[in-house]
Amino acid sequence: GENVEQHPSTLSVQEGDSAVIKCTYSDSASNYFPWYKQELGKGPQLIIDIRSNVGEKKDQRIAVTLNKTAKHFSLHITETQPEDSAVYFCAASLNNNDMRFGAGTRLTVKP
Amino acid sequence: DAGVIQSPRHEVTEMGQEVTLRCKPISGHNSLFWYRQTMMRGLELLIYFNNNVPIDDSGMPEDRFSAKMPNASFSTLKIQPSEPRDSAVYFCATSGGNTGELFFGEGSRLTVL
Numbered sequence: 001g002e003n004v005e006q007h008p009s010t011l012s013v014q015e016g017d018s019a020v021i022k023c024t025y026s027d028s029a030s031n032y033f034p035w036y037k038q039e040l041g042k043g044p045q046l047i048i049d050i051r052s053n054v055g056e057k058k059d060q061r062i063a064v065t066l067n068k069t070a071k072h073f074s075l076h077i078t079e080t081q082p083e084d085s086a087v088y089f090c091a092a093s094l095n096n097n098d099m100r101f102g103a104g105t106r107l108t109v110k111p
Numbered sequence: 112d113a114g115v116i117q118s119p120r121h122e123v124t125e126m127g128q129e130v131t132l133r134c135k136p137i138s139g140h141n142s143l144f145w146y147r148q149t150m151m152r153g154l155e156l157l158i159y160f161n162n163n164v165p166i167d168d169s170g171m172p173e174d175r176f177s178a179k180m181p182n183a184s185f186s187t188l189k190i191q192p193s194e195p196r197d198s199a200v201y202f203c204a205t206s207g208g209n210t211g212e213l214f215f216g217e218g219s220r221l222t223v224l
Contacts, residue, residue: 034213101156104154
């Protein structure tokens, strides 16, 4: 089955700096790659996703890139703000089923 | 819509007791997933249903765990008997249509003493 690895496990940045989180996946058949943000005491929420027919997608301060050949994808957050502090999870799946998550990255944005 | 509703939000029980966690999916969503979250293992997929039918339960750790979806608006995850290592946050998530987005409930935090 799919195996997703995520790095780093913790990331601390100054407000205004950029943050990058990287993931690799094992199953070349996977075609859907979402990113979720989890705040304390809540369930994860989708913030952005990308499908295998696209190399990059951007939504305001958040962008995701996908390299199918290398089987890795990354989350980029620019101009970070304290409210971006949370745990971020990458995930991979085939046709929206059997979603497998990375181990998570705890992002801290220092004011 | 109120989103995915899970109950109880917190449960503390003693080893050997039966635990039942409940989930009400978003109306119209035809896929339902149960995940377990721990510090050591992250978010683990336990089982998922499509149109109330269990599709893959390979993530269910042991026979002590069972899940049902008797209809489109209700699912349960049962642990019998419970053990301290089952302590975790259990999430129910649902999806509908072709977007692939999972909508998570707020989780049920289980502590087995």
